[in-house]
Amino acid sequence: MTEAVFYVLAVSAVITALLCILSRSTMSAVLWLTATMLSLAAIYLLLNAEFVAAIQVLVYAGAVMVLFLFVVMLLNLSTVTTDLRGPASLAAAIVLVGLLGIQLAALWRYTPGRLAAEVAQSPALADPSALFAAGDLARREALERGVVGGVAVPLFQSYLVPFEITSVLLLAAIVGAVVLAKRRI
Amino acid sequence: MTPGMTLLGPALGLSAILFSLGVAGVVLRRNAIVLFVCIELMLNAVNLTFVALAQLHGASGQIMVFFVMTVAAAEAAVGLAIILAIFRHKQSVDLQNINLLRG
Numbered sequence: 243m244t245e246a247v248f249y250v251l252a253v254s255a256v257i258t259a260l261l262c263i264l265s266r267s268t269m270s271a272v273l274w275l276t277a278t279m280l281s282l283a284a285i286y287l288l289l290n291a292e293f294v295a296a297i298q299v300l301v302y303a304g305a306v307m308v309l310f311l312f313v314v315m316l317l318n319l320s321t322v323t324t325d326l327r328g329p330a331s332l333a334a335a336i337v338l339v340g341l342l343g344i345q346l347a348a349l350w351r352y353t354p355g356r357l358a359a360e361v362a363q364s365p366a367l368a369d370p371s372a373l374f375a376a377g378d379l380a381r382r383e384a385l386e387r388g389v390v391g392g393v394a395v396p397l398f399q400s401y402l403v404p405f406e407i408t409s410v411l412l413l414a415a416i417v418g419a420v421v422l423a424k425r426r427i
Numbered sequence: 428m429t430p431g432m433t434l435l436g437p438a439l440g441l442s443a444i445l446f447s448l449g450v451a452g453v454v455l456r457r458n459a460i461v462l463f464v465c466i467e468l469m470l471n472a473v474n475l476t477f478v479a480l481a482q483l484h485g486a487s488g489q490i491m492v493f494f495v496m497t498v499a500a501a502e503a504a505v506g507l508a509i510i511l512a513i514f515r516h517k518q519s520v521d522l523q524n525i526n527l528l529r530g
Contacts, residue, residue, distance in 0.1 A: 245434065282471055319458075349442070376485030416504070419504040420508075
């Protein structure tokens with residue numbers, strides 16, 4: 243059942259992503275990407291990451307995409323001609339994406355057992371539940387503290403310094419965006 | 428093993444497909460805003476990898492997704508401000524017309 247739902251969502255994510263990169267109008271590209279992000283949010287639910295799914299809908303599909311839509315509407319672009327590049331770029335894209343796709347396609351067949359065999363480098367030691375105890379620990383933590391608590395405790399303990407650095411990054415981004423958008427450059 | 432664990436391989440495969448589509452979009456399109464949209468698509472594909480592997484490696488993967496989202500939001504804000512400034516200057520967001528740094 244879970245797998246069937248996953249494959250439906252995966253197909254919808256791939257189709258909306260294809261429509262996103264091929265659609266002629268900028269507005270529909272942004273809206274198709276929003277659909278991709280919503281499919282991904284549902285996939286996160288299947289992968290036991292409920293809080294990330296909620297944040298994906300609120301921050302990504304909500305805030306970031308609305309920012310894109312605002313800019314698209316502000317610029318009022320004409321959609322008469324296509325903006326696809328010439329045949330040379332098409333050939334380059336096919337070669338590049340083909341190579342990348344072949345390399346990444348191997349990931350399709352990964353299972354926890356195979357990952358464990360590669361990490362342990364010997365078939366005798368390859369026991370996923372022993373090697374990846376952190377996953378089970380996190381799952382028990384989530385049951386104990388709730389979905390948000392299971393993510394928040396490590397975020398504000400082990401990852402406190404990166405979290406604070408993030409606030410400096412956001413401040414710099416705000417200042418940069420205001421300066422760039424306000425003055426005539 | 429929870430039901431989601433069996434989805435590890437398919438989730439990584441889906442992430443690979445979405446990342447390749449994002450790269451294809453960056454190479455093929457000339458519209459600067461669509462370029463940013465494709466970069467967001469690639470960041471989302473990487474987030475899916477983090478979430479899929481977080482089932483094995485604990486909450487660190489999910490926390491990394493938050494950092495990626497923060498960087499993506501900052502990048503979108505600054506990038507779109509740059510596009511706005513360029514549009515006011517050139518009346519276009521076509522990358523063919525933006526060749527200020529070309530010698």
